[in-house]
Amino acid sequence: MKEFKINGRKVQAEKGETVLEVARREGFDIPTLCYHEKLGSDGRCRLCIVEVQRGNRRRFVTSCLYPVENGIDVYTDSKDVILIRKTILELLLARCPSSDIVQHLASEYGVHDVRYTKDVDKGKCILCGQCIRTCESIVGVSALCMSGKGPAKKVTTPFDEPSEVCIGCGACAVVCPTGHIYIEDRGGYRTIWRKKFELARCPQCNRLHAPIEQLEFISKKTGVDIDELLICQNCK
């Protein structure tokens, strides 16, 4: 058991918990964009930064990764913490001006004007990496990756071409916090990451429900017969 303070209030936590987990449980508001309960933390967006004082040492840490410690003082809304959040939100707003969630968070922090030239080529992607982590560790295919570095970094498939291994499951689009990933089901086909997938039709209700490649992938992984998987969730 660890005991420390958040904004002056005493809190308790289990060893191994992060400051963010404890703060949220205790009702303190810390904004996040790249954090996901199931996928864990990667410390990319930096929005969840808090100020931690330990003895005389004051430092700024990402609460999503920082393990709780006895006797620390955590501040979730100090002057510098607010400055950091505003700065990050203004930077993200300049990068993804059309992202609703970024707009929403920015206005919450009073960031209305962007002092920079707005990007037109980044879409709504804030490079949180949740799609890549989902594809790799939840779906288990690793179709996506980051390419390049610095401001040119982007999420993509190898060589920006349709991926051989992508099964069209769309989990990346579901998990994306900004709605950047384009997925379209039309005319019996799904298009995602420049690849077109034929959708399976449920033999019972005749509904199109999932890409055939995805069902084949599941069948191969689980050993369940493909005919069984062709039946949609509603009819099972």
Add this chain to the structure above:
Amino acid sequence: MNISLEQLDSITARYTEKMAGYGKVVRICCGTGCVSSGALNVYEGLKKALIEKGLSDSVLVKQTGCHGLCERGPIVVLGEEEILYQSVGKRNIEDDISALLNTITDDTIVERMLYQGEDKTKRYISPKDIPFYAGQNRIVLSLNGIIDAEDIEEYISQGGYRALYKALLMEPEEIIDWIEKSGLRGRGGGGFPTGTKWRSCRAAHGDVKYVVANGDEGDPGAFMDRSLMEGNPHGVIEGMIIGGYAIGSNQGFIYVRDEYPLAVSRLLKAIEGAKEYGLLGKNIFDSGFDFDIKVFRGGGAFVCGESTALMSSIEGKSGEPRAKYIHTVEKGIWERPTNLNNVETWACVPHIINKGWEWFASIGTSHSKGTKVFSLVGKVKNTGLIEVPMGITLREIIYDLGGGIQGDKQFKAVQTGGPSGGCIPEAYLEMPVDFDSLTKLGSMMGSGGMIVMDERNCMVDVARYFLKFLVEESCGKCTPCREGVRRMYEIVDRICHGEGKKGDIQHLEELAHAVSLSSLCGLGQSAPNPVLSTIKYFRDEYTLHIEEKKCPAGVCKALIRFSILPDKCTGCMRCKAECPVQCIKGEKKEVHEIDSDRCIKCGTCYDVCRFDAVIIE
């Protein structure tokens, strides 16, 4: 085979005898600088000439590591009397080689190849007398320029691997005590106490531990580690084996920049040699201690100099850093305790073990012990590599060793710490150079690059340069560094283009503050330093750019104009001939004129004019 101390001594005796057989030894610096200046031609030429004269058995010609005075390369040092010849073969290689032969055969000293002092009145024979060398205290560089880096027997004969023998008779804790008491701090930039790091790594849980030498010397303007790895690779290797033993690790990694192919091949050769002599491998010196070293080549990514990014790269991934809330000494490479030190730090270790911690602690200042290697470059007369005791002042380095500013122009600033450091103005030239003083000035020691700037360097342009560098080298993982640094660059770039706005400086300061507090790794956290330090010490220059659209140093192309003063121009045609875009008009002995519409403002005319007729407005 398991080597013994006796065998080291017999190698030494055999070697000394072999050396005594030669009438003379000629050492040709084959560091990267001298090689670019043609040292290999001198080496080949001299060898050939000696064969022709039938002297190849009595004269030994050796290739050595960097001698330091790169500006005057190729450097050749002759015999025990130590005659230093500079710029050998630069003007006429045949003449210079026959001059070398003269010195070899009858000790004639060739005046024109001797180092000449700044006042042009005195020529120096021995490097010991040249101010550039006289002000140094060479410890880690002591064998650079002396030994052939590719011959392990030379290293052994100069006392090499005796520290390892001694260390393996000590208890690991005792070694750590020594390192701690010596006051050795990390030479890679941060200045973290080395002994403390070793102790934490030794105490960390885990059977498998790693030690790493960081040779990813990415700071532009720094080549200390390169010279060490190329000039004396065994010094680094010996330090790592001792560290491995003290920490309880059997596996070392050396991570070297891709841009340093010679360092990679020298290290590989040295490791091979050490294995052959039983100095790496199983049961070293019959101590029961095993140690192996692998070399990793970088891929041209500056961020890989950051410890967690480097470790990620060794794991075979792209070099993205990770949060260090759990220290790498506990969870580093493959989540195993990993102790990373810079190449120069490792190279200090054998010396501390050989001569004792008291000796090391007696050099330097109260909190910064020992010496530090710097690469002194930029607008200084004697550019090159120096090793000086901590606490020496910036003025001593730049004016006594460096010989002052090229062309006797006005000193403006010295940049230390690479892209993480800052620019220090003239007012602080008396500042002692140590970890804490430089940090106090808003710069940092960094790995040891020291770049001297004069009145012709624009500080806003320098800030822009570093920002551009950092934009390119940011890994892009975290928002503040990826987005914030490029926005800082945009603002400074605008200022350089004469499009600065009121409020830009405050905006920069605010953005810089947030980026430094919130970035994930050291690269982003220190990225604002070049901007903040130039604003701090050269605010007027920023204001002139923003408010009056002027670049006083004459660098920012959008803000300057080149023209020719009619009363000074002699019509010599030189600028006209050199202009890359042929935009200078005028016949011989007529006043020339620059067509400013076509001028690309490269400054060539300014640089080549011998009559100061070209001016920058």
Add this chain to the structure above:
Amino acid sequence: MEVDTAKIDSIIEKYNRDRSYMLAMFQDVQRLYRYLPKEAISYICKQLDIPFSKGYEMATFYKALSLKPRGRHTIHVCLGTACHLRGGPNILETFERELHIKTGETTEDGRFSIETVNCLGACALAPLVRVDEHDFGKTTQAVVKKIINEFTDGVKS
């Protein structure tokens, strides 16, 4: 493009099929082809049982790797601090002007590619240019033309 899998196999074996040496394998392949072909990345990933996406991620992260074919001679213009201060950017511009290509591009005849590098560590000789494995120190605009001629006329292969 078809790659010589036997040659790539021997590169993979040289590093004992150790995944942590993927970057080194890529660099060795690049030495064979003067760039890193897609097919080689794909082949190495399959052999090491690493997702293709991870190989691509690495190939685009490290500046030393090029996914585009490079010219027979790569001109690296150093833009380290010392080179910047002593006119490196002008040298770069001169190369671009003389060869009619921009940084990162290759001349039509496939002879030269221009790249920049952030410090080659020979700062005392700034501004520095490296062509293949030859270094040229204290480069001037006149030297640029000389370098181009030297490599064009086959003096240096």
